[in-house]
Amino acid sequence: MRKVFQAELHQIGEGLIEISALVEEAVSKASAAFAAADLQAAQEVIAADARIDFLQNDLDERAIDVLALQGPVASDLRMIVGSLRMSASLERMGDLARHIAQLTRLRFPNTVIPAQLRETFAELARQDIIIAAKVSELLESRNLELVADISTAKIEINKLHKSVFATMASPEWAETPATTVDVTLASRYFERFGDHGVSVARKVSYLVTGEWQPEDFLAG
């Protein structure tokens, strides 16, 4: 019985890693599509999100079955409840990558971001991709040094996000309102993606150490 249970726990962990890998792929591809106004790639990200949703539902169902059949306690129980929460965060990261792809599709054949902010958005994307990659690695290795890296990336994202708003508030900003709307939404999507990554990292850290990281440390 115990052996079956450990195998089931392991499978749930593997399920999270699989979803995280798809999220990583989604944000990389969505960011590239977004930067290059690549409609084909954007469509692929949008279509692929259904798979993430499916895997999340599937993982959640399995987790609930384990709760029902095994009645786990203590750290095993926390691991399963934590998995339900992490899968929800990962699913939301997938949605946000999809939103970035949808903005790309909406403005095709134009790019969403005007020239003066392209570098900033490239950096936002780069930091989100770092977060997604480190979250995958963290789920696999449970190496808590990665939590600090994720935190550092999020602090960077917060700065970039603020600088986007400062640029739009400056007297030199002469873009159309439609562009201002798009830039606002896009910056928010990249920023929220990072938040959910931090949230997964905090959960892993909690599961490993049994203690919550102070939120201001990680959210920056």
Add this chain to the structure above:
Amino acid sequence: MRKVFQAELHQIGEGLIEISALVEEAVSKASAAFAAADLQAAQEVIAADARIDFLQNDLDERAIDVLALQGPVASDLRMIVGSLRMSASLERMGDLARHIAQLTRLRFPNTVIPAQLRETFAELARQDIIIAAKVSELLESRNLELVADISTAKIEINKLHKSVFATMASPEWAETPATTVDVTLASRYFERFGDHGVSVARKVSYLVTGEWQPEDFLAG
């Protein structure tokens, strides 16, 4: 034992109702503060959000204790896992009400929304308040007729949200970029608040009927 368990389940249900009541208060007060540029009320909403976060953590801890100590199965188990998800959605609704209050504070003594969109935002707020009130009522009564009302309100919100974007894209829109940014974020906050309300409603419906409502029915 069974009696203790039922009492604990009941307490978790009461906990959700309590959080939902605070969310309802938060969105009502935040909306009023937002419309009237009422700094005092905005500050109160921002301060009160910590209470919602605390109650959510507390409820989640109790739910996990029940899982550990009682090892519930079948519908009891689904109810507890559902509660963890609903508390997360309610907590997020509290955050979004806080974001609306924070925008109010940021632009004080000005109002955030320019005259031509004030009516639209009043209606967005009205629909969100309906959703919050009906979610509270639904958690209390489990009367599934309320789910359709919540769905109807969300369809209305989606229309209003789209009309805000259409207004900003029209050639007559002559507001500053800062206002365009604020309107974009505010509309998104009101819209996401409704999404989370729908998500809670779907969960209650699932717990009562054992079947998922198709998402397109509810998301409109």
